[in-house]
Amino acid sequence: MNLSGKKITVHDMCLRDGMHPKRHQITVEQMVTIAKAMDEAGIPLIEVTHGDGLGGASVNYGFPAASDEEYLTAVCREMKNTRVSALLLPGIGTVDHLKMAVDCGISTIRVATHCTEADVSEQHLTMAAKYEGLDTVGFLMMAHMIGPEELLVQLKMMEDFGANCVYITDSAGYMLPDDVSARVALARAELRPETELGFHGHHNMAMGIANSLAAVEAGANRIDGSLAGLGAGAGNTPLEVFLAVCNRMGVETGVDLFKAMDVAEDLIVPLMDHPIRIDRDALTLGYAGVYSSFLLFAKRSAEKYGLSSRDILVELGRRKTVGGQEDMIEDLALDMAKARDR
């Protein structure tokens, strides 16, 4: 694979996707410390939001240690070069949240929908595109669930609503490199040349790096990862590892590798409540194609009702659940416990 000379933008997820394994309890102070260190390391873009996006504070997804507004205000004002993004899932957050985040000083808004439901983002992308200079990104989750042609239709929809960048998101960490190549290559061939293309991976099958490279080769120029892999499931593509690979392959990221490694080792790893690794349940997410942030919910319900978390996750996959259906997990566990006790 020859990627030499390609220029990409890496986007760190620690302070958004990383909120999942932290049960949304990262403090404002921790966020500011980490964000400043990332700024120092030259990471161009970082995401700061509740794990489930703006307005995610809820019983269903978890109440965070601070509000999105508090996190964003505190981080944005400390950034020298690094730009800050926020995530918004229509159905959870609204355009009011979007306006708030813009007022806090974000440079990028990412509007995320399930891969077949791009049309629910019209309201939000259209509004975002009207803000002068706001980087407007459409983000299609669980993209393994449909083929490249179907995915292209949805990506184009987001492009038409005003997204200047669209993402293929492997929320379940299910894809293999060929799956990524096929989707990215078709999108690159068919979308407007000026539309940027991104890939967001999860490391549940240890494919984070390989998939991200496949994405770059097929024409993606934005790659999500998180230092030390802090993210849902087995984490996101471990960013410092990806950066090292990029350096070896001559892909230009503009990030200081050793500084990034130090942030991962000295700030992110000590923050973890448990090791972010491919344990049995995280592997099941990737294997069965289940939304990565279901992991801890399944573990908790399994413990509460005396069930196997793997059984719960496999069943969630079989039922084709999508992102946001965390409420289904306790409901399903209750059904499974009833069936067992019958």
Add this chain to the structure above:
Amino acid sequence: MSKKVKAAIIGPGNIGTDLLMKAMRSEWIEPVWMVGVVPDSPGLARAAEAGLKTTAEGVDGMLPTMRADGVQICFDATSAYVHAENSRKVNEQGAVMIDLTPAAIGPFCVPPVNLAQAVDARAMNVNMVTCGGQATIPMVAAVSRVQPVTYAEIVATVSSKSAGPGTRKNIDEFTRTTASGIEKVGGAKSGKAIIVINPAEPPLIMRDTIHCLTAEDPDQAAITSSVHAMIAEVQKYVPGYILKNGPVFDGKRVSIYMEVEGLGDFLPKYAGNLDIMTAAGLRTAEMYAQEILAGNFVPTAA
């Protein structure tokens, strides 16, 4: 057969057609007009076949004769964007407007919770909140009538096929209007609504999760019995309103897991979200009709 109150349905789409099928079975409502905007719409054709007067000129096409035709109740099954204008026009002709869009310009009505008050208030426009609101607010009210609820949150999961273009274009309206209904009708101090659209095939039946946080420790027995009683009330007009699990008590959290299967009139059975809207709208209209027929209420232009 007893005398009925004549009604018009505005919007011959899936909702309007399902509503028509339900209304034709009503003891109190006689649908006489179907109003659309697309001349060759299959919904208008079906309504004409059922013997209704139809127009493709929008509400304006019905206005000149609606008073003479005796229309006293209108249902709006179009969109929030055009609702206010539709409502003003039919109100001027002395007809009550039952709003099935999320426009929410009139007071909210969730039949088993506040239908009597809504009708007593003689409002010329009542709003049916949202599908998620109809499916979940009764449960919030079932908890809040036992003890104070500081926060209630609902998650409505609907099949992709049952989420129409109106909902998709303005999904924020759903979350805002539902949250407001959770507070105003459900009785929670603060409310939040989440909607998830799932494209699985075969389509999933509408699911609703209701989480309430009570101010004090929940009275488990009283809440459980209140929830079951409320479900029985909803089942009077939506027989497929089923408690799947719960109430689950966890500290001050009370969680209720529901499934809503529709009657399958015009809409498929999985679209319980749409069925509960049309059923609730019709139930509201019937209550108004009974008041009108009893001579207790004469709808008049404001």
